[in-house]
Amino acid sequence: MMMQLDASLFTHHPPLVLVAEDEQITSKMLETIFQRAGFQVECAFNGIKALEMAQVLLPDLVVLDIMMPGMNGFEVLRGLRENESTKNIPTVIVTAAAREPQDLERGLNLGADDFLYKPFQPHELIARAQAKMRQRKLEEDLERRSRELEVLLGVSHRLNHNILLSELLTLIPSLTLDLLPGSTAALYIL
Numbered sequence: 384m385m386m387q388l389d390a391s392l393f394t395h396h397p398p399l400v401l402v403a404e405d406e407q408i409t410s411k412m413l414e415t416i417f418q419r420a421g422f423q424v425e426c427a428f429n430g431i432k433a434l435e436m437a438q439v440l441l442p443d444l445v446v447l448d449i450m451m452p453g454m455n456g457f458e459v460l461r462g463l464r465e466n467e468s469t470k471n472i473p474t475v476i477v478t479a480a481a482r483e484p485q486d487l488e489r490g491l492n493l494g495a496d497d498f499l500y501k502p503f504q505p506h507e508l509i510a511r512a513q514a515k516m517r518q519r520k521l522e523e524d525l526e527r528r529s530r531e532l533e534v535l536l537g538v539s540h541r542l543n544h545n546i547l548l549s550e551l552l553t554l555i556p557s558l559t560l561d562l563l564p565g566s567t568a569a570l571y572i573l
Contacts (some may be wrong), residue, residue: 401442403433405451431455449478464494473515
């Protein structure tokens, strides 16, 4: 039994997974697993194409093999993390090749969110993928909320230093535009 998808975790609806895997059979298996769980799936069969597709599609998750032609999975991961638009995409490395402890360490140090060895259980893959996407959503929400609180703190600080009514009447519309979308703000005193 597959887990239900929480649509609020994803950028795309249904959520989009980019599978970067050069083995056709494994790629098709991963595609089927994710589609049965309710995901859209795009596949890349080499590292260069995977990096290009990630930058264009901005998937909700990248499932990445290590041994691929053109550019290995570690290089793809480095490229994802160095690009502003892809640096926060959750990435799960799924591999049979990396069996050494230093491979796991290297992947995690480059920014992989999780590591799964082949063969794996489909339910475990989906559960890990959803957990990583949920974690990333919480991190993004926390960052957004922190930025909002910083703005509010700045507004509070500026309001506390302007006690004269005439100064406040000028300051309040400008602060309102800083906080809310719009191009004009007005203050009416009744």
